[in-house]
Amino acid sequence: MNQFDKIEGIAELEENWDGYQSSSFSPVLIDNVKWILQESPNLLSDFFICPCSGGQSIQFELQCDKKELEIEVFEDKIVYLKVYDSDDVRDETIDEGEFEFKRDEETLKKIHNLVYWLI
Numbered sequence: 215m216n217q218f219d220k221i222e223g224i225a226e227l228e229e230n231w232d233g234y235q236s237s238s239f240s241p242v243l244i245d246n247v248k249w250i251l252q253e254s255p256n257l258l259s260d261f262f263i264c265p266c267s268g269g270q271s272i273q274f275e276l277q278c279d280k281k282e283l284e285i286e287v288f289e290d291k292i293v294y295l296k297v298y299d300s301d302d303v304r305d306e307t308i309d310e311g312e313f314e315f316k317r318d319e320e321t322l323k324k325i326h327n328l329v330y331w332l333i
Contacts, residue, residue: 217251220263224272227265237269242289246315247272250287253322257329261285276332283332285325291315294328 225244229237251258261274266286271293274285284295291312298307313324 217259217261217263218248221247221251221272224263224265227269231265231269232267234267236267239265239269239272240289243270243272243287246289246317247287249317250322250325254326254329257326278332281332283328285328288315292321292325296328296331 221244224239225241227238229235231238258274261276264273264275266273271286271288274283274287276283280299282295282297282299286293292315293312294310296307296309313321315321
């Protein structure tokens with residue numbers, strides 16, 4: 215199953231899909247995620263994609279060696295979490311942030327830079 219098929223499956227989820235009264239996913243959100251995948255054909259192919267409870271966002275997750283990246287896509291913003299896991303939990307580094315989602319080169323560059331940090 216490719217990433218677009220996964221997004222289509224998420225798009226078909228109905229109200230209360232998780233048993234906690236979460237709403238279905240908006241066409242705008244689905245289109246935004248498809249746009250990201252379309253504009254970055256192979257960059258996100260290994261990421262696990264999952265719907266987030268509440269129906270407001272879709273998350274991409276990947277772990278590579280001792281790094282983990284989560285990118286949560288909303289209709290109007292992207293929230294990310296970068297974790298560098300050391301052998302000592304006290305040395306674990308976490309960086310999180312968000313930026314506005316626009317269908318433009320700047321947004322793609324920010325997404326690509328997050329993924330390049332991981333790989």
